[in-house]
Amino acid sequence: MKNITIGVIGAGLIGRKHLAKLAGRGDYDLVGIADVNSDRIAADYPGTPVFADYRKLLDEARPEAVIIASPNQLHAEQGIACARRGIHILIEKPVTDTVETAASLIAEVRKAGIQSLVGHHRRHHQQVRTLKATLGDKRIGDVVGVSAIWATHKPAAYFEIAPWRSQAGGGPILINLIHEIDFLRFTVGEIVAVEAIASNRQRSFAVEDTAAALIEFDSGALGTFFISDSAVSPWTSEQGLGEAPEFPFSGESSYRFLGRTGSIEFPALVQWSQAGGAQDWNKPIQAQRIHASSVDPYVAQLDHFRDIIRGNARSLQPVEDGARSLIATLAVAEAAAGGRRVDLRHRYETLASPVVPATSDQQRAS
Ligand SMILES: NC(=O)c1ccc[n+]([C@@H]2O[C@H](COP(=O)([O-])OP(=O)(O)OC[C@H]3O[C@@H](n4cnc5c(N)ncnc54)[C@H](O)[C@@H]3O)[C@@H](O)[C@H]2O)c1
Known part of the structure; x- marks a missing residue:
């Protein structure tokens, strides 16, 4: 079976961990890395195309899948850019930085029909x-x-x-x-x-x-x-x-x-x-x-990502579910600041908008 072409956005602490684990898997071909510190990353990863602008990684290296390991505030924008190009995403936790940006990402992922997996790696132990x-x-x-x-x-x-x-x-x-x-x-x-x-x-x-x-x-x-x-x-x-x-x-x-x-x-x-x-x-x-x-949970997570991309498994944590963990965690901070009980049920409901079917030109063949 053909390997999955993959890119990594953000080669910091966790991005480098993903790169190391990818190197040991036979199922993926790394086609590029995007990081604003492109010179430093290019020196550390000779032979791998490195882009300072993540959009160039998406448009020039054209990966089927991407790992988003950039700072939290960039997850939504970069995830949406992948969805609009039909690229599957493994997106680091927290899924995004706010509930509002999580809702935008969810809408785009649903519209595009891409596969998503949030990097709460502990689920894979x-x-x-x-x-x-x-x-x-x-x-x-x-x-x-x-x-x-x-x-x-x-x-x-x-x-x-x-x-x-x-x-x-x-x-x-x-x-x-x-x-x-x-x-x-x-x-x-x-x-x-x-x-x-x-x-x-x-x-x-x-x-x-x-x-x-x-x-x-x-x-x-x-x-x-x-x-x-x-x-x-x-x-x-x-x-x-x-x-x-x-x-x-x-x-x-x-x-x-x-x-x-x-x-x-x-x-x-x-x-x-x-x-x-x-x-x-x-x-x-x-x-x-x-x-x-x-088991190594990061390796097991990559294996699961491969399986959902190939249609052999359902995502253990699509972006909708990652957003629920974000909502519950933000609520702990809010409850501590306000000294009150925070009920989450209606907050989860705001994420439950209907699925928009993907059109064929939004999906790339994998
Ligand atoms: N699952 C885990 O075990 C785990 C562990 C640590 C961090 N994380 C998550 O991973 C993400 C990254 O955390 P980190 O600790 O690796 O941070 P980090 O600061 O070490 O790395 C972030 C990288 O993103 C790059 N970057 C910044 N802006 C960019 C842009 N516009 N385009 C491309 N690259 C850009 C930075 O240059 C840096 O190399 C965060 O969301 C964090 O919560 C997850």
Whole structure:
């Protein structure tokens, strides 16, 4: 079968990770990179066409698919430019920077009929898939709630090299919690309301360093989430999963999912239950480990992108779904700022406009 021609927009931290993973896959032919720092990128990727203007990548290299790994504010414009040319997109998280731009992107993706996949790579971990299946099979009964922590101490250099990280929008809610919110939506179900408080007492930046959120799921399950970038702990998904070498592996569980007939620690996947399915606090409780193999989620994500482009799978996360994770995460920040409960249902509804069928000249043959 013919390889998929692909381009990458934005060769920064995550764009380079995608480029490295692409190099190891047999299914893709890299036809170009677009980055405003084209001279530097051209020196680092000799032999690959590099464009300073991403539109030239789209029009001259004519890829069938593109990975958008540029700053958040550019995702909508670049995604729309791809859609209008019939180019499939793997778009980094957050899908866009605002709900309004997400709605514009969704409309164009639907109109063009292209395939879209949002880069919430955690969905591609085998441990996450196993957790989702275990909860879906009701092995701990109906989910009653979840208790979660994401806490680590970011070094001073993290803020010095990018001063926007100490301003509004640069804190752990919008940078880190969005992955966790997406993970919870994927595994437990839709989030319908949030409440939150936030604090900047540890670093005294304009943005929060610590927050606590209350989450209500559509199923009626409730959740609590503590997040901080100013506390040393082994409890982040990155450390627990051993997701990348820059986050030393702890193997520790930062999530506890509580069900009517048992509970599960994640990512260690330790299931707790009572003999014979008993639900009695006077009966002994025992643990059982559930096995899940470890895969590189970025590689698994590329494999899934290939499958949806070839029509062999449905996208695990089209742009509409990425927009829901954005809405829920923005709502945590809003709830913390306003000190009130934010209901999300009507916000999701604003994204649900009808699908516009694609015309044949908008779709390129792949
Ligand atoms: N899924 C993940 O694990 C993960 C991890 C980090 C970042 N991200 C997301 O990826 C995106 C990029 O983040 P990053 O940390 O790699 O940022 P970065 O600043 O390291 O890289 C962004 C790159 O985009 C380039 N760029 C800027 N304007 C451009 C333009 N107009 N056209 C083409 N290129 C342009 C920059 O020169 C830079 O090389 C963000 O949306 C971020 O949220 C995802």
